[in-house]
Amino acid sequence: MFGPGSQFHEFFNDPRWALAMVRATVLEAAHPQIGAALIDNSTFVAHPWRRLRNTFLSMQRMFGADDHVRQREAARLNRLHARLNGTDARDRPYDAMDPDVRAWVVATLFESAVTMCRLSGQPLEQQAMERLYAEFQAFLAALGDEAGHLPPSLHEFWHYYDRVVEEELENTEAMRIILYKLFDHLPAPPLLHGLPTLWAAGRTIAGPVIGAITVASLPEPFRRRAGLPELPGAQTLMQGAYLAVGLARVLPDGWIQADTISDLLSLSPDSDDPRARTINALRDTMNRAGALIRLISPLPPEPRPTAQGATQRSAEEFFQEVLDQTGNGYLDWPDLAAMARELSSRLDLDEPEETQLYNAFADWWRELQSALDTDGDGRISAEEYAAAAASLAGPALIKVAEVLFDATDEDGNQIIDADEYRTLFRTAFQRDTAGTETAYTRSAFIKDFLSFMTGRHRTSPYDPLLAQA
Structure with a gap:
């Protein structure tokens, strides 16, 4: 079967x-x-x-x-x-x-x-x-x-x-x-x-x-x-x-492989995958073709891609790109549940770790709702978020980071090594600990996670997990 x-x-x-x-x-x-x-x-x-x-x-x-x-x-x-x-x-x-x-x-x-x-x-x-x-x-x-x-x-x-x-x-x-x-x-x-x-x-x-x-x-x-x-x-x-x-x-066997196509489409240009370097080499040629198309047939303006190396994004951008996972213009529980779902899927979590992650996000949602839902409608608008974005980094969000760390630290030695890090950020990560003496400690992990989830940093390994389409 x-x-x-x-x-x-x-x-x-x-x-x-x-x-x-x-x-x-x-x-x-x-x-x-x-x-x-x-x-x-x-x-x-x-x-x-x-x-x-x-x-x-x-x-x-x-x-x-x-x-x-x-x-x-x-x-x-x-x-x-x-x-x-x-x-x-x-x-x-x-x-x-x-x-x-x-x-x-x-x-x-x-x-x-x-x-x-x-x-x-x-x-x-x-x-x-x-x-x-x-x-x-x-x-x-x-x-x-x-x-x-x-x-x-x-x-x-x-x-x-x-x-x-x-x-x-x-x-x-x-x-x-x-x-x-x-x-x-x-x-x-x-x-x-x-x-x-x-x-x-x-x-x-x-x-x-x-x-x-x-x-x-x-x-x-x-x-x-x-x-x-x-x-x-x-x-x-x-x-x-x-x-x-x-x-x-009728094409030869191997020319069309669904898993290969799927991996390529989801491949981030910032990934350490060797295929990304090939794609980036082709990008300049395609950009020149795009410039020619714009001269011949102007199109409606598109959002400008963020330059590599940029570390800041506005509260509105972070709300739209990361927090509003369902795309309905508001932050509510289904958005955070989608984050928990994506992270637990990427980590391939079983019980009870998966439930612990969902519960941590649920606690964070209650904390956010209490701090940011000023009109009491049960959801958070982009305006409400922008007005009090600093309230994101509370104890509940720290708990989310701790649950993620424990789920990633499979051997329980309180350090995420290169293999464990790659498991978490398999689609694209910019911190490669292989061959170095530097380890990803609990405190460093939590600091980076909080920095991302409060919208302060764009060039984070979490972008491919939670921000990309």
Whole structure:
């Protein structure tokens, strides 16, 4: 069911899967419970590339051959989902652990995989389709969900899928953001931070096209009921896109590796990864090309990239880039929970360390709310934060730093060595202790963490973890 030889494994490096994943995400977001959970808790608006990389890594673990890795990832996902519950704007409850909701997520992945094959002119044979459906059923079982929330047979699945599409899906806010805002305003991945003009030029063209392709690929009954406009020629554009992307499958093996592409997109220019030096060497050439584009076709102004070596940022910049993880313009508990989630994922924490980290962030949130929420609305605006930013560095934030230090200091010797440091800052770090006599002590770690979390320093190893898109 899992690993090499499975039907899903054949799709893993298939470039068509990118289109299928966007489609599946839209169908998930159209479910009222999932849409509400995304709006309240997800970082997909402010940090889409990070969310994409984390989703890819999770699926890689769940569908890999190592059963121990799969069990640990399933336990991590269940802990994550257990923390996502609340009510939507219409006071309807949502719960990420609802078995019917989890079944719908798996259903969208399976159906979108089948649809991508059909739209690219290579429909799955019945046996391959049933095999793929069995693998997704096994995926749901690996999460610990009882059988029955997905229909037992493929024949029954299509009746279930049509019913949910026609009766339960809605034109949710999360779905509209994905279709009409996310791609049009998609921030550059870390790899392309220094090329705002080239990125803006490509996004201006690609954003509306991806949206049109996705809408055209959605089930027709849902498009009609949700009032989603279909542009003239969108069906032809959609089929052409799937066919064109599918042609990449004929490239030699190894040319398209999903994990390699994901790593490159999330690679910070400041990383010590040797590939970063190659990318930086190409950056000058691309910048010259960007200058030529600006002369030929001026674009709307883009935010200027921060110069390397800059150590300060304004309170407003820190609020937007780091604190407001969900991108809704306010600081509240889901923002700090997202930080805890990202750090615990990067450190690959198990219990009880993960809960200790969440509890430390929860204490910090209560401290912040007490100090900064002047109007009592239960959240902190950028103005409230800027007016009293110094209050961030209280005892609760020190506790967060101490929990992080203890989780990183695996051997308990009160010193973070080079290997432990690399584990924490695996995406990009600027303090390499390898081959030196200098150790990262508890006091130095806490000082650096507080300096970052109070917005005083930009060139910190934490930027790639919490500030990049």
